[in-house]
Amino acid sequence: MELKDIRCIGVIGAGLMGHGIAQVFASAGYDVHLYDKDKATLDASKGRIEEDFKVFIALGLATKEDVTGCLGRISLSPSIEALCKSSQYVIEAILEDLDLKRKVFAEVERHADAEAIFSSNTSAISITEIATVLKNKERFLGTHFWNPPQVLPCVEVIRGGQTGKAAFETVFALMEKVGKVPVRVLKDVPGFLGNRLQHAMWREAFSLCDRKVASAEDIDKVVKYGFGARMPFIGPMETADLAGLVLTRDIHKYLFPYLDAAKEPAPVLEKLISEGATGVKAGRGFYEWTPEKIERVIRQRDTVLLRILKEIIGGVKGV
Numbered sequence: 520m521e522l523k524d525i526r527c528i529g530v531i532g533a534g535l536m537g538h539g540i541a542q543v544f545a546s547a548g549y550d551v552h553l554y555d556k557d558k559a560t561l562d563a564s565k566g567r568i569e570e571d572f573k574v575f576i577a578l579g580l581a582t583k584e585d586v587t588g589c590l591g592r593i594s595l596s597p598s599i600e601a602l603c604k605s606s607q608y609v610i611e612a613i614l615e616d617l618d619l620k621r622k623v624f625a626e627v628e629r630h631a632d633a634e635a636i637f638s639s640n641t642s643a644i645s646i647t648e649i650a651t652v653l654k655n656k657e658r659f660l661g662t663h664f665w666n667p668p669q670v671l672p673c674v675e676v677i678r679g680g681q682t683g684k685a686a687f688e689t690v691f692a693l694m695e696k697v698g699k700v701p702v703r704v705l706k707d708v709p710g711f712l713g714n715r716l717q718h719a720m721w722r723e724a725f726s727l728c729d730r731k732v733a734s735a736e737d738i739d740k741v742v743k744y745g746f747g748a749r750m751p752f753i754g755p756m757e758t759a760d761l762a763g764l765v766l767t768r769d770i771h772k773y774l775f776p777y778l779d780a781a782k783e784p785a786p787v788l789e790k791l792i793s794e795g796a797t798g799v800k801a802g803r804g805f806y807e808w809t810p811e812k813i814e815r816v817i818r819q820r821d822t823v824l825l826r827i828l829k830e831i832i833g834g835v836k837g838v
Protein backbone atom coordinates (compact mmCIF):
# COMPACT_ATOMS: atom_id res chain seq x y z
CA MET A 520 0.00 0.00 0.00
CA GLU A 521 1.47 3.36 -1.03
CA LEU A 522 0.54 6.73 0.40
CA LYS A 523 -1.45 7.64 -2.73
CA ASP A 524 -3.62 4.53 -2.28
CA ILE A 525 -4.82 5.58 1.18
CA ARG A 526 -8.17 7.33 0.82
CA CYS A 527 -10.03 6.36 3.95
CA ILE A 528 -8.71 5.76 7.46
CA GLY A 529 -10.40 3.59 10.07
CA VAL A 530 -10.04 4.50 13.75
CA ILE A 531 -11.09 1.84 16.29
CA GLY A 532 -11.83 3.27 19.74
CA ALA A 533 -13.44 6.71 20.01
CA GLY A 534 -12.26 7.58 23.53
CA LEU A 535 -9.82 10.27 24.61
CA MET A 536 -7.26 9.42 21.90
CA GLY A 537 -9.44 7.91 19.16
CA HIS A 538 -11.74 10.89 18.67
CA GLY A 539 -8.72 13.23 18.50
CA ILE A 540 -6.92 10.97 16.00
CA ALA A 541 -10.08 10.95 13.85
CA GLN A 542 -10.05 14.77 14.02
CA VAL A 543 -6.42 14.89 12.81
CA PHE A 544 -7.07 12.86 9.65
CA ALA A 545 -10.48 14.32 8.82
CA SER A 546 -9.08 17.86 9.25
CA ALA A 547 -6.39 17.00 6.72
CA GLY A 548 -9.04 15.96 4.16
CA TYR A 549 -9.20 12.19 4.65
CA ASP A 550 -12.44 10.28 4.99
CA VAL A 551 -12.47 8.64 8.40
CA HIS A 552 -14.53 5.73 9.70
CA LEU A 553 -14.74 5.71 13.49
CA TYR A 554 -15.92 2.78 15.61
CA ASP A 555 -16.28 2.18 19.34
CA LYS A 556 -17.93 -0.82 20.96
CA ASP A 557 -19.56 1.57 23.42
CA LYS A 558 -22.37 3.24 21.44
CA ALA A 559 -22.67 6.20 23.80
CA THR A 560 -18.93 6.98 23.38
CA LEU A 561 -19.23 6.68 19.60
CA ASP A 562 -22.32 8.90 19.49
CA ALA A 563 -20.58 11.52 21.67
CA SER A 564 -17.41 11.61 19.54
CA LYS A 565 -18.47 14.31 17.06
CA GLY A 566 -19.59 16.57 19.92
CA ARG A 567 -16.20 16.08 21.57
CA ILE A 568 -14.42 17.02 18.35
CA GLU A 569 -16.58 20.15 18.02
CA GLU A 570 -15.64 21.06 21.59
CA ASP A 571 -11.92 20.46 20.88
CA PHE A 572 -12.10 22.83 17.91
CA LYS A 573 -13.11 25.77 20.13
CA VAL A 574 -9.55 26.51 21.20
CA PHE A 575 -8.33 26.30 17.56
CA ILE A 576 -11.04 28.77 16.51
CA ALA A 577 -10.26 31.13 19.40
CA LEU A 578 -6.62 31.25 18.26
CA GLY A 579 -7.50 31.75 14.56
CA LEU A 580 -6.14 28.27 13.67
CA ALA A 581 -9.46 26.99 12.35
CA THR A 582 -12.75 28.35 11.03
CA LYS A 583 -16.34 27.18 11.51
CA GLU A 584 -16.14 25.80 7.95
CA ASP A 585 -13.12 23.69 8.97
CA VAL A 586 -15.22 22.19 11.75
CA THR A 587 -18.10 21.40 9.39
CA GLY A 588 -15.69 19.93 6.82
CA CYS A 589 -13.92 17.80 9.42
CA LEU A 590 -17.14 16.45 10.93
CA GLY A 591 -18.60 15.81 7.47
CA ARG A 592 -15.69 13.53 6.59
CA ILE A 593 -16.15 11.38 9.70
CA SER A 594 -18.60 8.46 9.49
CA LEU A 595 -19.58 6.50 12.56
CA SER A 596 -19.20 2.80 11.76
CA PRO A 597 -21.59 0.14 13.07
CA SER A 598 -18.85 -2.54 13.32
CA ILE A 599 -15.18 -3.33 12.82
CA GLU A 600 -16.18 -5.28 9.73
CA ALA A 601 -17.87 -2.25 8.15
CA LEU A 602 -14.95 0.00 9.06
CA CYS A 603 -12.40 -2.40 7.53
CA LYS A 604 -14.33 -2.79 4.26
CA SER A 605 -13.75 0.86 3.39
CA SER A 606 -10.39 1.69 5.03
CA GLN A 607 -6.93 1.26 3.55
CA TYR A 608 -5.29 2.08 6.87
CA VAL A 609 -6.67 1.17 10.32
CA ILE A 610 -5.50 2.66 13.63
CA GLU A 611 -6.49 1.07 16.92
CA ALA A 612 -6.96 3.23 20.03
CA ILE A 613 -8.82 0.93 22.43
CA LEU A 614 -7.94 0.12 26.05
CA GLU A 615 -4.31 -0.61 26.94
CA ASP A 616 -4.79 -4.40 27.13
CA LEU A 617 -2.72 -6.86 25.10
CA ASP A 618 -5.42 -9.53 24.77
CA LEU A 619 -8.08 -7.01 23.72
CA LYS A 620 -5.76 -5.47 21.16
CA ARG A 621 -4.86 -8.90 19.75
CA LYS A 622 -8.56 -9.80 19.44
CA VAL A 623 -9.30 -6.57 17.60
CA PHE A 624 -6.41 -6.98 15.15
CA ALA A 625 -7.32 -10.62 14.43
CA GLU A 626 -10.79 -9.34 13.50
CA VAL A 627 -9.36 -6.44 11.50
CA GLU A 628 -7.18 -8.82 9.47
CA ARG A 629 -10.19 -11.04 8.75
CA HIS A 630 -12.14 -8.20 7.18
CA ALA A 631 -9.53 -5.81 5.76
CA ASP A 632 -8.12 -5.64 2.26
CA ALA A 633 -5.01 -7.82 1.84
CA GLU A 634 -2.95 -4.68 1.20
CA ALA A 635 -4.29 -2.59 4.09
CA ILE A 636 -1.92 -1.32 6.81
CA PHE A 637 -2.71 -1.47 10.55
CA SER A 638 -1.21 0.30 13.55
CA SER A 639 -1.72 0.46 17.30
CA ASN A 640 -1.69 3.63 19.39
CA THR A 641 -0.48 1.66 22.40
CA SER A 642 1.49 3.69 24.96
CA ALA A 643 3.77 0.87 25.99
CA ILE A 644 2.74 -2.63 24.85
CA SER A 645 5.20 -4.38 22.56
CA ILE A 646 4.22 -4.05 18.89
CA THR A 647 5.86 -7.41 18.20
CA GLU A 648 3.69 -9.08 20.87
CA ILE A 649 0.45 -7.59 19.53
CA ALA A 650 1.44 -8.79 16.04
CA THR A 651 1.62 -12.47 17.03
CA VAL A 652 -2.07 -12.93 16.08
CA LEU A 653 -1.57 -11.58 12.56
CA LYS A 654 -0.87 -13.77 9.55
CA ASN A 655 0.82 -10.88 7.75
CA LYS A 656 2.94 -9.08 10.33
CA GLU A 657 4.77 -6.94 7.78
CA ARG A 658 1.91 -4.49 7.48
CA PHE A 659 1.60 -3.87 11.23
CA LEU A 660 3.36 -1.19 13.26
CA GLY A 661 2.98 1.23 16.17
CA THR A 662 1.87 4.86 15.90
CA HIS A 663 2.04 6.51 19.28
CA PHE A 664 0.21 9.85 19.26
CA TRP A 665 0.55 12.16 22.26
CA ASN A 666 -2.41 13.44 24.20
CA PRO A 667 -4.13 15.61 22.99
CA PRO A 668 -3.49 14.13 19.52
CA GLN A 669 -5.19 17.00 17.70
CA VAL A 670 -2.78 19.45 19.37
CA LEU A 671 0.59 17.75 19.89
CA PRO A 672 2.48 17.20 16.63
CA CYS A 673 4.78 14.30 17.49
CA VAL A 674 3.86 10.74 16.50
CA GLU A 675 6.29 7.94 17.31
CA VAL A 676 6.21 5.53 14.36
CA ILE A 677 7.38 2.21 15.79
CA ARG A 678 8.89 -0.68 13.88
CA GLY A 679 7.86 -3.99 15.40
CA GLY A 680 10.04 -7.10 15.03
CA GLN A 681 8.40 -8.01 11.71
CA THR A 682 7.20 -4.63 10.39
CA GLY A 683 8.02 -4.25 6.72
CA LYS A 684 9.91 -1.22 5.44
CA ALA A 685 7.16 -0.34 2.95
CA ALA A 686 4.35 -0.11 5.57
CA PHE A 687 6.66 1.76 7.96
CA GLU A 688 7.62 4.40 5.38
CA THR A 689 4.06 4.75 4.04
CA VAL A 690 2.71 5.53 7.52
CA PHE A 691 5.64 7.87 8.24
CA ALA A 692 4.86 9.79 5.03
CA LEU A 693 1.13 9.86 5.90
CA MET A 694 1.87 11.41 9.31
CA GLU A 695 3.98 14.09 7.64
CA LYS A 696 1.23 14.72 5.09
CA VAL A 697 -1.37 15.40 7.78
CA GLY A 698 0.94 17.90 9.50
CA LYS A 699 2.34 15.71 12.24
CA VAL A 700 6.00 15.50 13.23
CA PRO A 701 6.71 11.75 13.02
CA VAL A 702 9.85 10.16 14.46
CA ARG A 703 11.22 6.72 13.59
CA VAL A 704 11.48 4.31 16.51
CA LEU A 705 13.71 1.68 14.96
CA LYS A 706 13.47 -0.93 17.74
CA ASP A 707 10.41 -2.10 19.63
CA VAL A 708 11.60 -1.17 23.15
CA PRO A 709 9.11 -0.84 26.07
CA GLY A 710 7.87 2.74 26.39
CA PHE A 711 9.30 3.59 22.95
CA LEU A 712 11.11 6.98 23.07
CA GLY A 713 8.85 9.50 24.73
CA ASN A 714 7.50 7.46 27.63
CA ARG A 715 10.99 6.25 28.55
CA LEU A 716 12.20 9.85 28.71
CA GLN A 717 9.10 11.13 30.45
CA HIS A 718 8.91 8.42 33.11
CA ALA A 719 12.63 8.58 33.86
CA MET A 720 11.92 12.17 34.94
CA TRP A 721 8.73 11.25 36.86
CA ARG A 722 10.62 8.56 38.79
CA GLU A 723 13.07 11.20 40.00
CA ALA A 724 10.27 13.72 40.67
CA PHE A 725 8.32 11.25 42.85
CA SER A 726 11.50 10.20 44.64
CA LEU A 727 12.33 13.85 45.49
CA CYS A 728 8.77 14.21 46.79
CA ASP A 729 9.11 11.00 48.86
CA ARG A 730 12.36 12.24 50.38
CA LYS A 731 10.67 15.60 51.19
CA VAL A 732 13.36 17.53 49.28
CA ALA A 733 10.60 19.81 47.95
CA SER A 734 6.80 20.04 47.63
CA ALA A 735 4.99 18.65 44.57
CA GLU A 736 4.24 22.25 43.61
CA ASP A 737 7.90 23.28 43.69
CA ILE A 738 8.97 20.20 41.74
CA ASP A 739 6.44 21.16 39.04
CA LYS A 740 7.67 24.77 39.12
CA VAL A 741 11.30 23.87 38.50
CA VAL A 742 10.19 22.01 35.35
CA LYS A 743 7.64 24.60 34.15
CA TYR A 744 9.72 27.72 34.84
CA GLY A 745 13.20 26.19 34.71
CA PHE A 746 14.64 23.71 32.25
CA GLY A 747 11.20 22.67 30.94
CA ALA A 748 10.48 26.16 29.58
CA ARG A 749 13.16 25.75 26.90
CA MET A 750 12.05 22.26 25.91
CA PRO A 751 9.67 23.29 23.11
CA PHE A 752 12.71 24.76 21.37
CA ILE A 753 15.59 22.56 22.31
CA GLY A 754 15.93 18.88 23.21
CA PRO A 755 18.34 17.18 25.61
CA MET A 756 20.93 16.28 22.95
CA GLU A 757 21.07 19.87 21.65
CA THR A 758 21.19 21.23 25.21
CA ALA A 759 24.08 18.89 26.05
CA ASP A 760 25.99 20.16 23.00
CA LEU A 761 25.33 23.77 24.06
CA ALA A 762 26.41 23.10 27.64
CA GLY A 763 29.47 21.21 26.37
CA LEU A 764 29.94 17.47 26.49
CA VAL A 765 32.86 17.57 28.93
CA LEU A 766 30.75 19.46 31.47
CA THR A 767 27.86 17.07 30.80
CA ARG A 768 30.12 14.04 31.36
CA ASP A 769 31.48 15.55 34.58
CA ILE A 770 27.98 16.26 35.93
CA HIS A 771 26.93 12.68 35.12
CA LYS A 772 30.03 11.27 36.82
CA TYR A 773 29.20 13.13 40.02
CA LEU A 774 25.37 12.97 39.93
CA PHE A 775 24.37 9.54 38.59
CA PRO A 776 25.07 7.63 41.83
CA TYR A 777 22.54 9.92 43.59
CA LEU A 778 19.71 9.56 41.08
CA ASP A 779 16.78 7.30 41.80
CA ALA A 780 17.10 3.90 40.16
CA ALA A 781 13.99 2.24 41.68
CA LYS A 782 12.50 -0.74 39.85
CA GLU A 783 9.11 -0.34 41.55
CA PRO A 784 6.58 2.55 41.63
CA ALA A 785 7.37 5.24 44.25
CA PRO A 786 5.99 4.89 47.82
CA VAL A 787 4.25 8.30 47.53
CA LEU A 788 2.30 7.00 44.55
CA GLU A 789 1.22 3.83 46.38
CA LYS A 790 0.26 5.87 49.46
CA LEU A 791 -1.93 8.34 47.54
CA ILE A 792 -3.61 5.51 45.64
CA SER A 793 -4.33 3.60 48.88
CA GLU A 794 -6.04 6.76 50.21
CA GLY A 795 -8.25 6.94 47.11
CA ALA A 796 -6.39 10.04 45.88
CA THR A 797 -6.01 8.73 42.34
CA GLY A 798 -5.90 12.06 40.50
CA VAL A 799 -8.41 14.36 38.82
CA LYS A 800 -11.20 11.78 38.59
CA ALA A 801 -11.14 11.38 42.40
CA GLY A 802 -10.77 15.14 42.97
CA ARG A 803 -7.37 14.62 44.62
CA GLY A 804 -3.91 13.35 43.72
CA PHE A 805 -0.76 15.37 44.38
CA TYR A 806 -3.16 18.37 44.19
CA GLU A 807 -6.85 19.05 44.98
CA TRP A 808 -9.08 19.20 41.87
CA THR A 809 -12.57 20.54 41.22
CA PRO A 810 -14.40 20.02 37.87
CA GLU A 811 -13.95 23.77 37.16
CA LYS A 812 -10.22 23.62 37.85
CA ILE A 813 -9.80 20.55 35.62
CA GLU A 814 -11.64 22.23 32.75
CA ARG A 815 -9.67 25.48 33.19
CA VAL A 816 -6.29 23.72 33.33
CA ILE A 817 -7.00 21.62 30.22
CA ARG A 818 -8.27 24.67 28.29
CA GLN A 819 -5.27 26.76 29.31
CA ARG A 820 -2.87 23.89 28.57
CA ASP A 821 -4.22 23.50 25.02
CA THR A 822 -4.22 27.27 24.42
CA VAL A 823 -0.62 27.67 25.58
CA LEU A 824 0.51 24.59 23.64
CA LEU A 825 -1.11 25.78 20.43
CA ARG A 826 0.39 29.28 20.82
CA ILE A 827 3.86 27.82 21.31
CA LEU A 828 3.44 25.38 18.43
CA LYS A 829 2.15 28.15 16.16
CA GLU A 830 5.33 30.07 16.94
CA ILE A 831 7.68 27.12 16.41
CA ILE A 832 6.23 25.20 13.50
CA GLY A 833 3.74 27.62 12.03
CA GLY A 834 0.71 26.13 13.69
CA VAL A 835 -0.66 22.66 13.45
CA LYS A 836 -0.93 21.95 9.74
CA GLY A 837 -3.95 20.17 8.46
CA VAL A 838 -6.32 22.27 10.54
Ligand SMILES: NC(=O)c1ccc[n+]([C@@H]2O[C@H](COP(=O)([O-])OP(=O)(O)OC[C@H]3O[C@@H](n4cnc5c(N)ncnc54)[C@H](O)[C@@H]3O)[C@@H](O)[C@H]2O)c1
Pocket residue numbers: 531532533534535536537554555556557560611612613614615616619623640641642643663664665666
Ligand atom coordinates in the same frame (compact mmCIF):
# COMPACT_ATOMS: atom_id res chain seq x y z
N1 LIG B 1 -4.68 8.75 27.35
C1 LIG B 1 -3.47 9.08 26.93
O1 LIG B 1 -2.87 10.08 27.38
C2 LIG B 1 -2.80 8.25 25.87
C3 LIG B 1 -1.71 8.79 25.17
C4 LIG B 1 -1.11 8.02 24.16
C5 LIG B 1 -1.57 6.74 23.89
N2 LIG B 1 -2.63 6.24 24.61
C6 LIG B 1 -3.10 4.88 24.27
O2 LIG B 1 -4.23 5.00 23.41
C7 LIG B 1 -5.13 3.91 23.64
C8 LIG B 1 -6.50 4.47 24.00
O3 LIG B 1 -6.38 5.25 25.16
P1 LIG B 1 -7.52 6.31 25.60
O4 LIG B 1 -6.89 7.16 26.64
O5 LIG B 1 -8.11 6.91 24.38
O6 LIG B 1 -8.58 5.31 26.28
P2 LIG B 1 -10.17 5.56 26.50
O7 LIG B 1 -10.52 4.67 27.62
O8 LIG B 1 -10.46 7.01 26.58
O9 LIG B 1 -10.79 5.01 25.14
C9 LIG B 1 -10.74 3.67 24.78
C10 LIG B 1 -12.01 3.35 24.02
O10 LIG B 1 -11.88 2.05 23.43
C11 LIG B 1 -13.20 1.47 23.44
N3 LIG B 1 -13.05 0.03 23.28
C12 LIG B 1 -12.64 -0.88 24.19
N4 LIG B 1 -12.60 -2.11 23.64
C13 LIG B 1 -13.00 -1.97 22.35
C14 LIG B 1 -13.18 -2.87 21.27
N5 LIG B 1 -12.94 -4.17 21.39
N6 LIG B 1 -13.60 -2.37 20.09
C15 LIG B 1 -13.85 -1.06 19.95
N7 LIG B 1 -13.71 -0.15 20.93
C16 LIG B 1 -13.28 -0.61 22.13
C17 LIG B 1 -13.79 1.90 24.77
O11 LIG B 1 -15.22 1.80 24.73
C18 LIG B 1 -13.27 3.32 24.89
O12 LIG B 1 -14.20 4.27 24.39
C19 LIG B 1 -4.49 3.06 24.74
O13 LIG B 1 -3.75 2.02 24.15
C20 LIG B 1 -3.58 4.05 25.45
O14 LIG B 1 -2.52 3.44 26.11
C21 LIG B 1 -3.25 6.97 25.57
